[in-house]
Amino acid sequence: MSDKNLNKNGERESSNSQVQEPPFGGQGGFVSRFVPVNIENIDTDQIIPARFLKATTREGFGKNLFRDWRYYNDDESKTRADFPLNMSQFDGEILVAGKNFGCGSSREHAAWAILDYGFRVVVSSFFADIFRNNALNNGVLPVQVSDEFLQRIFLQDNNTELTVDLEQQTIRINSTGEQEHFDINSYKKTCLLNGYDDIDFLLSNKAAIETFEKQRV
Amino acid sequence: MTDHIHTASADSPLRGAGGATLFEKIWEKHVVKTIDDGPSVLYIDKHFIHEVTSPQAFTGLNKRGIKVFRPQQVVATADHNVPTLNQHLPIKEELSRLQVEALIKNCAEHGIELYGLGHPFQGIVHVIGPELGITQPGMTIVCGDSHTSTHGAFGSIAFGIGTSEVEMVFASQCLLQSKPKLMRINVDGVLNKGVVSKDIVLYILSKISASGATGYAVEFAGSAIRSLSMEARMTICNMSIEMGARCGMIAPDETTFAYIKGRKFAPQGAEWDKKVAEWKQLFSDADAQFDEEVFINAAAIEPMITYGTNPGMGIGVSETIPTTETINDTDRSGLAKSLAYMGLEQGAAIKGQKIDYVFIGSCTNSRIEDLRMVASFVKGKKKADGVEVWIVPGSKQVEAQAIQEGIDKIFEEAGFQLRQPGCSACLGMNEDKIPAGKYCISTSNRNFEGRQGAGARTLLASPLTAAAAAVTGVVTDPRSLPNPSAGGALDS
Numbered sequence: 240m241s242d243k244n245l246n247k248n249g250e251r252e253s254s255n256s257q258v259q260e261p262p263f264g265g266q267g268g269f270v271s272r273f274v275p276v277n278i279e280n281i282d283t284d285q286i287i288p289a290r291f292l293k294a295t296t297r298e299g300f301g302k303n304l305f306r307d308w309r310y311y312n313d314d315e316s317k318t319r320a321d322f323p324l325n326m327s328q329f330d331g332e333i334l335v336a337g338k339n340f341g342c343g344s345s346r347e348h349a350a351w352a353i354l355d356y357g358f359r360v361v362v363s364s365f366f367a368d369i370f371r372n373n374a375l376n377n378g379v380l381p382v383q384v385s386d387e388f389l390q391r392i393f394l395q396d397n398n399t400e401l402t403v404d405l406e407q408q409t410i411r412i413n414s415t416g417e418q419e420h421f422d423i424n425s426y427k428k429t430c431l432l433n434g435y436d437d438i439d440f441l442l443s444n445k446a447a448i449e450t451f452e453k454q455r456v
Numbered sequence: 457m458t459d460h461i462h463t464a465s466a467d468s469p470l471r472g473a474g475g476a477t478l479f480e481k482i483w484e485k486h487v488v489k490t491i492d493d494g495p496s497v498l499y500i501d502k503h504f505i506h507e508v509t510s511p512q513a514f515t516g517l518n519k520r521g522i523k524v525f526r527p528q529q530v531v532a533t534a535d536h537n538v539p540t541l542n543q544h545l546p547i548k549e550e551l552s553r554l555q556v557e558a559l560i561k562n563c564a565e566h567g568i569e570l571y572g573l574g575h576p577f578q579g580i581v582h583v584i585g586p587e588l589g590i591t592q593p594g595m596t597i598v599c600g601d602s603h604t605s606t607h608g609a610f611g612s613i614a615f616g617i618g619t620s621e622v623e624m625v626f627a628s629q630c631l632l633q634s635k636p637k638l639m640r641i642n643v644d645g646v647l648n649k650g651v652v653s654k655d656i657v658l659y660i661l662s663k664i665s666a667s668g669a670t671g672y673a674v675e676f677a678g679s680a681i682r683s684l685s686m687e688a689r690m691t692i693c694n695m696s697i698e699m700g701a702r703c704g705m706i707a708p709d710e711t712t713f714a715y716i717k718g719r720k721f722a723p724q725g726a727e728w729d730k731k732v733a734e735w736k737q738l739f740s741d742a743d744a745q746f747d748e749e750v751f752i753n754a755a756a757i758e759p760m761i762t763y764g765t766n767p768g769m770g771i772g773v774s775e776t777i778p779t780t781e782t783i784n785d786t787d788r789s790g791l792a793k794s795l796a797y798m799g800l801e802q803g804a805a806i807k808g809q810k811i812d813y814v815f816i817g818s819c820t821n822s823r824i825e826d827l828r829m830v831a832s833f834v835k836g837k838k839k840a841d842g843v844e845v846w847i848v849p850g851s852k853q854v855e856a857q858a859i860q861e862g863i864d865k866i867f868e869e870a871g872f873q874l875r876q877p878g879c880s881a882c883l884g885m886n887e888d889k890i891p892a893g894k895y896c897i898s899t900s901n902r903n904f905e906g907r908q909g910a911g912a913r914t915l916l917a918s919p920l921t922a923a924a925a926a927v928t929g930v931v932t933d934p935r936s937l938p939n940p941s942a943g944g945a946l947d948s
Binding site: 278279280282284285288289290292293294295296297307312313337338339342343344345346347350365367368369372373376377424425426427437438440441442444445447448451452455 | 485488489491493494495497499508509511512515516520522536537551552554555558600601602604616617618619620621623624627628629630632634636666667670671700702766789790793883884885892902904905906907910911
């Protein structure tokens with residue numbers, strides 16, 4: 240994250256948890272440096288602890304992203320210098336994390352916190368199901384890579400940029416040229432590239448749903 | 457018999473050619489349409505909601521200017537952030553109170569039945585659905601809570617969803633879902649005395665890991681599963697999400713029908729007979745094929761306890777904590793970090809570990825059978841000095857039943873505190889938090905860092921093992937203490 244965009248709470252001033260103008264459709268893909276959190280089985284209680292789930296809006300969760308790993312004793316004045324989000328050399332809109340990312344609770348607040356903080360892509364070698372859906376429903380792209388490729392990313396220095404090309408379904412380490420294909424459901428890909436909304440799609444199928452209801456009685 | 461895992465080869469000629477699985481039979485009946493090379497529009501029969509994951513979904517509907525499409529298929533309760541003492545008073549914590557008030561307002565505006573604080577049906581959403589007879593075989597059931605998998609114990613497809621998906625179901629009574637892979641976990645044989653359903657599921661987790669079923673719908677089968685009560689089955693399906701499973705399910709049988717019959721929203725009269733006839737068709741055909749099968753020997757299971765920071769990090773209570781040499785590959789890299797957080801040592805015995813708190817509650821183990829199990833174990837015993845014991849019933853109905861049976865008196869004499877229904881210290885959203893550094897033996901479902909409070913150290917176990925620790929003040933094999941109800945599996 241470049242500091243100029245952060246307010247005093249360490250969150251993006253311009254952040255907005257509603258699905259934004261899709262950033263993944265442009266030519267050349269989505270290019271950014273990355274923040275490495277090389278920990279496996281990161282559960283949604285770590286991403287956003289339950290005590291911060293009391294809001295009735297989608298905004299403002301970014302300041303509590305990874306709360307208990309960023310601060311000692313829940314005290315914002317006691318930052319943990321060894322946690323990547325607190326290390327000034329790391330910057331970017333891509334979060335790279337160990338395998339089985341997002342396991343545990345179904346709280347969509349985890350995806351909202353990641354987006355609100357300023358990440359648009361999460362790279363891991365394995366994602367929990369519910370988190371994957373929640374991320375996609377908020378315009379955050381989960382990119383699942385092989386364990387080997389993930390380790391290659393972790394080995395790169397902090398200035399390395401990654402290119403995520405949703406159209407081509409590829410992720411590239413720009414400095415080395417190493418590249419890997421990633422899978423995504425083609426329906427969800429279309430939604431992300433065009434900013435389509437599942438609810439609009441479902442509402443457009445109302446007649447079919449009502450017919451289904453009548454036929455099954 | 458030894459435990460083993462069998463994966464069907466991708467080109468297995470039988471896969472897809474045989475009969476249907478339980479999951480497939482229910483799934484096919486709920487597909488409205490399927491998008492080419494994409495997900496299906498899946499019809500949802502029942503939608504449970506609570507105060508924490510619904511407000512943003514209602515806001516979304518309001519922004520679109522639409523109402524809930526099928527409000528009669530939605531049931532609401534307040535459970536996640538409610539206090540478990542003095543529920544008749546206004547909620548002190550302001551943000552919690554605002555969430556509960558938002559739920560009341562939203563339910564009123566959209567015509568949704570709410571079993572809120574003060575209502576005789578209020579309770580943890582996954583406790584009240586089954587006890588009211590709302591949860592039935594063959595249904596599709598969702599809720600903005602990952603432990604929705606609990607309802608699969610009745611032979612339904614039940615899974616947790618995010619808030620955007622809550623909004624989708626509000627808007628259309630449907631979800632876009634891709635069909636998961638299918639896994640069957642067979643547990644055969646007879647359980648040892650003192651081993652209960654929580655131990656079965658912690659044992660399975662220790663074998664397949666906290667991500668071992670990600671991407672799968674899991675069916676639990678086998679003679680040991682068949683022998684369990686409905687409440688015990690719910691404990692197992694509840695924790696299928698801890699394996700990463702999309703859902704967990706058990707084929708309905710006479711035990712299921714007997715449990716549902718006569719409950720408030722159960723079918724009545726001729727409708728009952730018709731439904732039971734339909735429900736009897738809900739099983740995996742003998743020639744049905746699964747993508748993966750796991751075989752577990754029930755007799756090999758002893759009372760289980762977790763030592764780490766994910767639910768797959770469990771051992772038998774008489775075993776020692778794994779070392780980096782002995783642990784499975786999945787948890788090796790996280791072992792040192794986990795044990796540093798827990799303040800435990802590689803290779804050490806878990807038995808005898810001092811504990812500070814005992815939490816008996818949560819959607820995993822807060823039903824009347826759980827409370828009876830604890831009461832019969834502690835009758836005539838006292839809690840150890842310095843240990844705080846919280847019993848949090850899953851619902852107002854469970855609480856009332858416990859009082860009617862005199863279980864509350866047994867707890868009082870033992871020095872256990874019987875509180876009021878809610879999710880409580882399972883996730884520490886209300887005041888019920890475990891202080892940093894303290895050890896809590898808990899009948900809940902997650903031992904993640906900070907889950908029960910920042911810095912809290914959670915040891916997951918069965919109600920029986922938790923009760924034993926409450927009495928001794930240290931991790932204890934419940935079989936080593938006298939138990940008036942001993943004789944076969946203690947939850948039967």
